Amino acid sequence: MIEEVFVDVKDRMTRAVESAKDGFATVRTGRATPALLQNLQVDYYGTPTPLPQLASVQNQDARSLIITPYDKGAMKDIEQAIRDMPNLGANPSNDGTVIRMSLPDLTEERRKEFVKLVKNRAEDARVAIRNVRRAGKDDLDSLKSEVGEDDVARAEKELEVITKQFIDQVDEAFKRKEAELLEV
Template identity: 45%
Template sequence: MSDIIKDTKARMKKSIDSLSRELANISAGRANSNLLNGVTVDYYGAPTPIQQLASINVPEARLLVISPYDKGSVEDIEKAINAANLGVNPTSDGEVIRITVPALTEERRKELFKEVKKIGENAKVSVRNIRRDVNDTLKKQEKDGELTEDDLKTQTDNVQKATDDSIKEIDQLVDDKEEDIMSV
């Protein structure tokens, strides 16, 4: 029986991990190497993540420096960053690529704030869907005689507690990101 709860918690944890990755990709006006997550470069015909082609450093709060391992790929990396539409403008001296992350305007902060709220709400919906699926499974097991009514109540309560804990963690992640965005 506890296998169902373990599975439920694992599925909810995956939703939270996904939320963390999405929030990490949202720039809060500071340089962060996570900004380039998801950017792939056409490297000799194969889409390759930028992290595999170059080292990414953050020497200043608003500056990213990308040092390609293969100097011949500088142009390709620059094109990929432009194509990713990240709202930044890479500049190159032929050896390294520099990206200056612009300071966020108040309007852009509010847009990001709304986007973070939306992403957080989607994560909550995902967790609630998991709860619904598990509760349906438990009800079916009770109906089939695999669970007693008391066991059903206990398991349903355990699922609700896991849901509440996950929602609380999602709210905390969203609040932290909002604070990060709104701090000037």
């Protein structure tokens, strides 16, 4: 029973860490990467559709991306979605078959804003992990009558160790992203 609680807690904490890492990937560093557009929603015939379902995105070089739509009719919608995307500052252009997107250089002030954004996402992930810990602790407390108080107390200590491991993973991912952002 206690193991079932741990399996559920670890699964949910793993998802929180992965969500944080995905969020970090969408924050722009000095390089152009297809992950920047991974969560971009394009209004495709009145339906919000993720860009990866409408086009392939590839690096042309360190500062630009090439977006090749599967349906040429979606080109204007994709361009508009990129222009409307906050925190990107890119102005896409198309030649009728592909969309080219060059990213402007990041200023030091802009880099610091992105670090704050990533820091907030890391804190959100830590809060999510702590909420999972709280739910796991509640589940363990409900098992006291079945497995005994000593086993529950040992399990709660182990839950704290597991929580610290996952929070450390978020902190490590944040440090890597912060270093990427501040790298000139």
